[in-house]
Amino acid sequence: MQRDYYEILSVSRNADGSEIKKSYRKLAMKYHPDRNPDDKEAESVFKECTEAYEVLGDPKKRQIYDTYGHEGLKNSGYQGPGNFEDMFSGLGDLFGDLFGGGGRGRSRRGGPQPGNDLRYDMEITFMEAMRGVAKEVTIKRRDTCWTCEGNGCRPGYKRETCPSCHGRGQVIRSQGFFQVSSTCPQCHGEGEIVTEPCHDCAGSGLVEKRKKVSLKIPAGVDTGAQMRLRGEGEGGRRGGPPGDLYVVIHVQEHEFFKREGETIYCQFPVSMVQAALGCKVDVPTIYGKKKLSIPAGSQSGEIFTLKKQGVTSLRGGNVGNMVVQLQVKTPTGLCDEQKKVLENFDELCHKHGQHEEQEGFFSRLYHEVIGKKGKES
Numbered sequence: 001m002q003r004d005y006y007e008i009l010s011v012s013r014n015a016d017g018s019e020i021k022k023s024y025r026k027l028a029m030k031y032h033p034d035r036n037p038d039d040k041e042a043e044s045v046f047k048e049c050t051e052a053y054e055v056l057g058d059p060k061k062r063q064i065y066d067t068y069g070h071e072g073l074k075n076s077g078y079q080g081p082g083n084f085e086d087m088f089s090g091l092g093d094l095f096g097d098l099f100g101g102g103g104r105g106r107s108r109r110g111g112p113q114p115g116n117d118l119r120y121d122m123e124i125t126f127m128e129a130m131r132g133v134a135k136e137v138t139i140k141r142r143d144t145c146w147t148c149e150g151n152g153c154r155p156g157y158k159r160e161t162c163p164s165c166h167g168r169g170q171v172i173r174s175q176g177f178f179q180v181s182s183t184c185p186q187c188h189g190e191g192e193i194v195t196e197p198c199h200d201c202a203g204s205g206l207v208e209k210r211k212k213v214s215l216k217i218p219a220g221v222d223t224g225a226q227m228r229l230r231g232e233g234e235g236g237r238r239g240g241p242p243g244d245l246y247v248v249i250h251v252q253e254h255e256f257f258k259r260e261g262e263t264i265y266c267q268f269p270v271s272m273v274q275a276a277l278g279c280k281v282d283v284p285t286i287y288g289k290k291k292l293s294i295p296a297g298s299q300s301g302e303i304f305t306l307k308k309q310g311v312t313s314l315r316g317g318n319v320g321n322m323v324v325q326l327q328v329k330t331p332t333g334l335c336d337e338q339k340k341v342l343e344n345f346d347e348l349c350h351k352h353g354q355h356e357e358q359e360g361f362f363s364r365l366y367h368e369v370i371g372k373k374g375k376e377s
Contacts, residue, residue: 032046152197167191
């Protein structure tokens with residue numbers, strides 16, 4: 001039975017592309033055959049990690065795997081990673097991306113290069129998360145240089161074949177009886193170099209810009225939710241498409257409301273008199289005030305439920321409930337007249353036998369303690 005790809009890379013199922021890439025790089029560095037010569041177990045782990053990354057690092061393959069698992073990948077024609085030499089090549093590209101800033105799916109030998117994905121962390125209020133909100137943010141990103149059209153060369157010049165790898169993008173080195181290929185350090189796997197760099201982008205093909213992006217955040221989002229804006233990441237090079245922008249939501253806590261899933265919880269204070277006599281009160285909800293009937297004799301800690309006053313589900317639009325816990329407040333700072341009224345009230349309670357439960361409690365406790373002492377003596 002094949003192991004779960006997320007388990008292999010030690011990432012959660014909602015991990016974004018950068019987390020997956022970072023975890024794979026760490027594992028690949030640890031189990032790379034160059035670092036573990038003649039270690040078949042390390043080689044096996046390396047192959048397993050590479051296969052997991054090949055799937056989870058590809059949005060289309062990952063979607064198929066998340067929906068249908070390993071069988072879904074097989075039915076879609078995926079046969080697993082290529083030969084071992086291809087693994088070295090792919091690993092070299094990955095490391096080049098991380099250290100040199102290449103885009104997703106780096107193209108070699110001067111081909112179009114997609115732009116990098118970007119992440120933007122956004123903090124919103126609790127009520128904005130509950131009701132939904134439109135936001136406009138300014139992001140700083142590297143966009144395609146229009147002077148050289150992302151080519152990196154001054155107008156009128158072209159990129160030249162790399163003299164170190166002769167356009168292959170890979171250099172071969174000997175290790176004992178083996179030959180190992182790795183990414184060319186001069187051209188970073190592109191097979192070409194810039195000899196006359198563009199003055200505006202210094203040969204990178206990208207220039208730093210600021211851009212305003214409009215966001216429509218749906219009602220019901222929670223901390224950790226991600227929004228993907230296609231084409232709003234870094235610009236591509238040499239005709240490559242731009243990357244995507246991932247907006248990660250962080251919701252502020254609320255002083256009155258607490259959320260668990262689609263349910264809203266709150267504590268609502270009432271006076272001793274209101275709880276004793278019963279009343280109707282206006283309880284604040286995330287949608288406005290709602291009437292709540294509190295029956296006579298209600299106790300502190302009792303629970304009441306307001307239907308359809310909770311969180312709107314992102315899946316299907318269902319609305320959760322709101323749970324209200326009663327807090328009966330004991331009055332403080334009483335004047336003499338108030339104290340006298342309460343003393344008279346207490347006498348009436350005693351007269352009508354409303355202290356019997358308390359007296360019975362002390363009586364049972366007293367006999368229990370006396371009986372225990374008698375047995376000990």
